[in-house]
Amino acid sequence: MAVTPDAPAPGALHGVGVGPGDPELLTLRAVRVIDDAAVIAYPATSQGESMALGIVEAFLRDEQTQVPLPLMFSPAQTPDDPAYDRAAEVIAGHLDAGRDVAVICQGDPLFHGSFIYLLERLGGRYAVEITPGVSSVMACAAAVARPIAHGMETLAVVPATAPEERLARVLAETDAAVVMKVGRHLGKVARVLAAAGLADGAVCVTRVGHPDQVVRPLTEALARPDGVPYFTVVLARRDGTAEAAA
Ligand SMILES: C[S@@+](CC[C@H](N)C(=O)[O-])C[C@H]1O[C@@H](n2cnc3c(N)ncnc32)[C@H](O)[C@@H]1O
The missing domain is CATH 3.40.1010.10 (Tetrapyrrole methylase, N-terminal domain)
Structure with missing residues (x-):
């Protein structure tokens, strides 16, 4: 102008x-x-x-x-x-x-x-x-008091909306993962995390910092008929420490 x-x-x-x-x-x-x-x-x-x-x-x-x-x-x-x-x-x-x-x-x-x-x-x-x-990533990790990644670990931050093959390729290489935009993609997220050996101990954090915040193990979220909302982050690591903290 x-x-x-x-x-x-x-x-x-x-x-x-x-x-x-x-x-x-x-x-x-x-x-x-x-x-x-x-x-x-x-x-x-x-x-x-x-x-x-x-x-x-x-x-x-x-x-x-x-x-x-x-x-x-x-x-x-x-x-x-x-x-x-x-x-x-x-x-x-x-x-x-x-x-x-x-x-x-x-x-x-x-x-x-x-x-x-x-x-x-x-x-x-x-x-x-x-x-x-x-970021929600930091707040979700804080809510379950677990590290996002440490030492020599590699971390992948991925949107659940990405194609399954692409997620599988990225997650196969990483030691720790953060999955954003989960919502209706929970089933796909669970499959790619399992295939990558990251599903054990993975945790879903929904609406962190809000009065209705919920923390659930991925296994529990999967068993819910209504899945998880869009405002959910999944935290996963190869050693699966998340579930214990949740
Ligand atoms: C468009 S992204 C925005 C991310 C945002 N800029 C951040 O730094 O957190 C939206 C995604 O962030 C995550 N997210 C944002 N706020 C959240 C919250 N309060 N609790 C859990 N996940 C959240 C969810 O994965 C959601 O699908």
């Missing part, structure tokens, strides 16, 4: 990690950046529901403009989805008007987050600042 003498200087785009659920895992910097921003934008379902908003609610002020970004309608959404173009343009309108925008992101903004696709669209046009957040 060309800046004319009368136009305000563009605002800054902030990607702010707000952690996985417990507001106590907000960083001091996240609280400050959120407090300073004129506009708080958040990924939401088409019904306006937002996990990120729930985490920061107590820190918002009435004068701040809240902008839901309807980005969470399908886990199968691709990075070129027009919903990201529309969300980026809404944010750009506020930035062009000179308002700083904090996009609050559940967990860390640059780890499997929809903020990445907003950054791709807006990053070259506006000043950007990222505030890292506590």
Whole structure:
């Protein structure tokens, strides 16, 4: 955008990690950046529901403009989805008007987050600042008090949504694994972990840091007719220490 003498200087785009659920895992910097921003934008379902908003609610002020970004309608959404173009343009309108925008992101903004696709669209046009957040991976490990990986161990972090053959190839090589986006892919996840020798002691952590947090051994989750929700991480290691801790 060309800046004319009368136009305000563009605002800054902030990607702010707000952690996985417990507001106590907000960083001091996240609280400050959120407090300073004129506009708080958040990924939401088409019904306006937002996990990120729930985490920061107590820190918002009435004068701040809240902008839901309807980005969470399908886990199968691709990075070129027009919903990201529309969300980026809404944010750009506020930035062009000179308002700083904090996009609050559940967990860390640059780890499997929809903020990445907003950054791709807006990053070259506006000043950007990222505030890292506590990822669900770290919080899930903390909830079961087990190491994610240590020493010479290798760690693979994989989305359960990836094709089964690809997951099998990656997991065959690793000593420890974190599986994201589990939900309806639980059966596939269990098969690839078993084939890789990682299923013993694997644990499912659902909605960590929320009042309805649940920790279950993978075997128990598999036996449930309704499986596990999307907001579940599976932690697995070759020595299977997870189950004992859970
Ligand atoms: C799109 S990714 C976002 C990850 C996020 N940026 C982070 O750093 O944790 C969504 C996946 O993260 C995991 N996740 C996010 N929040 C969670 C929570 N509170 N409890 C368990 N898993 C969670 C789940 O595997 C979910 O499917």
